[in-house]
Amino acid sequence: MAVLDAFDCSGRTAVVTGASRGIGRAIALSLAEAGADVVPAARSEESLETVVGEIEDRGGDSLFQPTDVTDEADVETLFERVGEEMGSPDVLVNNAGINPGDALGTPEAVAMEGYDRTLDVNLRGAFLCARIAGEGSVESVVNVASVGGLVGLPRQHPYVASKHGLVGITKSMAIDWAPEVRVNAVAPGYVATELTKEAMENEGLKESLLSRTPLERFADPEEIAAPVVFLASDAASYVTGACLGVDGGWTAR
Template sequence: MEQQFDLSGEVAVVTGASRGIGRAIAIGLGSAGATVVPTARTKSDLEETVSQVEAAGGTGLAISSDVSEEESVDELFERTVEEFGGVDILVNNAGMNPESALGKPETIEIERFDQTLAVNLRGAFLCAQKAAEYLQDGDGGAIVNIASVAGLVGLPRQHPYVASKHGLVGVTKSMALDWAPDVRVNAIAPGYVETEFIDEALESDSIRQSLLDQTPLDRFAAPEEMAGPAVFLASEAGSYVTGSCLTVDGGWPSK
């Protein structure tokens, strides 16, 4: 069983890996033996991720990139292949849900809608396109898209984010069909995770308690709790899983 989760010799690119869920997944992949390329826009934060990957026993290389820019994504994968000879795993975790994109539908500026989809959906699709070129050249590989419970149900005042995550779940299923059997494509739909991403919302005691009341496990997740599912879907342990969206939500009523 241990061998099924072993990622030794695999090269993994993790977007949005400068903090939170992305950093935790990068560390988890590294501890399973993978060489990890964490990427985000801020290089200094990525260096801390690499330090933690190496402390967990893995190997890492920080490469800054902007997933919403095609040239930047091209450079990310070209440099990764130049350094390590290929790509075996892609984790699409880069995401945003800015306060300026929150509100009732009639109040959302279309520029904020476009900005959110450019990172959360278009960026993930673009990275998958580029990664597939290399994944298909090898012995096959795995793509893991980090969606959200917001990709499975409606949430008030979060319309661009909900649209982007529903879209990400959808393209996960369609890419899995087109790239099988060479590349497995799956998604993870986290519930509420204690990260900087949701810190502002959780400052309100009433909102925090309301969310906890809807979570049967009666707590929010730690970022590290997303690493195990990601390793499972990226490894041979998940070799017969593709086109699936794994909810990791503490029982949130999202199904």
């Protein structure tokens, strides 16, 4: 069926940042299942090595290159190695993200160090990866934003600033790089991962988050990965500058 062929990522090379666990890992594995060769990039060597193996088990070529997206030399080395060994990446997924404890709270309680670190990883890191990928033959960039990139979230000011910024540069890059490169974002609602572990363990908070979610449950990482594969693939060939909510209806309210 031609429509299904459009989702096929065979022959493409993808780099997925923050793919040592959680949503990034699910995106990397889903892209491999869709036929792509996939390079996961993150700092934790042991889990990264496991993900490289999982990609290869799915038939994708991969390579092991630990990378900190805040470190320009690291990011340059990553793209150089991918270019030399697998060909310049066609797809970049900017997924690496943090929301550390010292960046949470009312504005006066936020530690400025936590603010800077959050912006550094979530926004500057994504910008850096995109501009280095943009020097090559990248065709599709997908940024993993958040509902916090579309609406306010209490006590998450640096995170919300970084994700609104990410949605913003998704649009401006889409304009600058058209028609050669498509740039889109997804904005997930709450997903059960390491990032949200503490919130999920707080029964009161968990109930309150669920009561705001029309689908009445949190997402599995694979439910974020599938829309990312769609945006990365030719199935989204006329989609650019868009931010797709994948939030169980959170932003419909």
